[in-house]
Amino acid sequence: MNHIVRTLEIPDARLHYEVRGEGPLLVLVGAPMDARSFAAAAELLATDHTVLTTDPRGINRSPLHDPGQDSTPGLRADDLSRLITHLDAGPAAVFGSSGGAVTALALAIASPEQVHTVIAHEPPLVETLADRERLHAGTEDQIATYLAGDVVGAWTKFMAQANIAMPQEVIEMMFGGERDPQQVADERRWFAHELRGTVRWQPDLAALRSVRTRVVVGIGEDSTGQICDRTSTALAAALGIEPTMFPGGHIGFADDPDRFAPRLREVLREN
Template identity: 70%
Template sequence: MTPTSTATTHTLDVPGARLHYEVRGTGPLIVLVGAPMDAAAFAPLAELLATDHTVLTTDPRGHQGSVLDDPEQDSTPQLRADDLARLITHLGVGPAVVFGSSGGAVSALALVQSEPDLVTTVIAHEPPLGELLEDRDQVRAGTEDVIATYRSGDVLGAWRKFMVNANIVMPEPMLQQVFGGDRDPRQVAGERYWFDHELRGTVAWEPDMAVLPSIPSRIIIGIGSESTGQHCDRTSRALGAAIGVAPTVFPGGHTGFVEDPAMFAVRLREVLGGAS
């Protein structure tokens, strides 16, 4: 399908923040969410889905247009889940299919765990749930080292360590281009917020295994076809094993929906089938 919709932008006041969100299309509600990825990262995919869905995207609290009352407040999966619940309720066209990627997948799992009536299907695409791994102590130490490196002022060094821990190969010229030199001040501010107030709480979050497997919502665990052996491939498979759900393969790597949104949209529709 050819995308024809145009996003409308809005804000919603929630406890401690004012959220920026965008709405496209009409029809059953799909929420696309990241953390720290913002609404702009999901825009191409949202346009493709908006031909027959209402698509909600948002900047997570503390990033881009979603401004905090207290910039030093941590962003936890529980807070982000509450934000999503308030957005879905505010729109009044739920319940929703919720697609969350990376930290957004953690937000989506926290949402469906706390507010299952608002979610028909959750697609948790590569959630970085390091506490589910047998080598969790090593993973935890690696996260602390990355945060300490960033706080020391070594931005590129922190990102190099992050990529090593994630087992993602990023050539040095690309790393320099993306994370070095002059950058958008809002991008830098979001990066700082993520390292200082979001990363630790996101990767340390643990699903309630007494609750998650028993909720009525459909749970899909997504992994990228090019993510084999990466950290989030391991964590996604660990989650699947814990709740008895076989992972579902999506095109591309950890950010496949950015790399090829058209192919990703086709696969997402296939996976959802009649559940959307």
């Protein structure tokens, strides 16, 4: 199977992207998750799709000219638009997870002619929730804690607010001690320049209801009670659609791609 790895120069960054397979274009995107997180699922889906994955701006192999620039859903959506135009293979189906789901929704609003289907898997759209001010305050505390140097403390607060059950010793093992420098750099960028803009993004619900793009809101079967279950359920209700369930939890596509890819293919075939 062909696997092309290239870069695209844009005015303020150099975007790393990868293309696998042949067939209709399918984009798999995260934020801050990079192309590596989708590699296993991309291999499975590339048997009948051209699959595009990318490192979001400022993350890993997609350096910014100005490293201090914030990452917003609008900027990331413009990056996807440029990549789809560059490949000349659209309109595309876009599967976005977490912050990537917010990117995909922003793309559907800004460039609906480029995307026929958006599957927004667990977008952390805190603005859809009644307790958003409390949650925004929690996010600001997480960012401040991280930037003050307490990495484990920041992640402990993040997991607690997300209602993701994770033993403290696991958090300390994952985020304490010696770590990969690139992982640390991407993590710092996410806390400092990406998290706030993603969770505070307010979707244009009227636009999402009116675009010709098919919008699907996905939730992991194991995510019940987590913050992204709540935000996804609220978004689906606001759009007047039922959520679509997927195997696993927040990153089911990475944890169990053998189950996730067939379900995604099934959802793509639905009208």
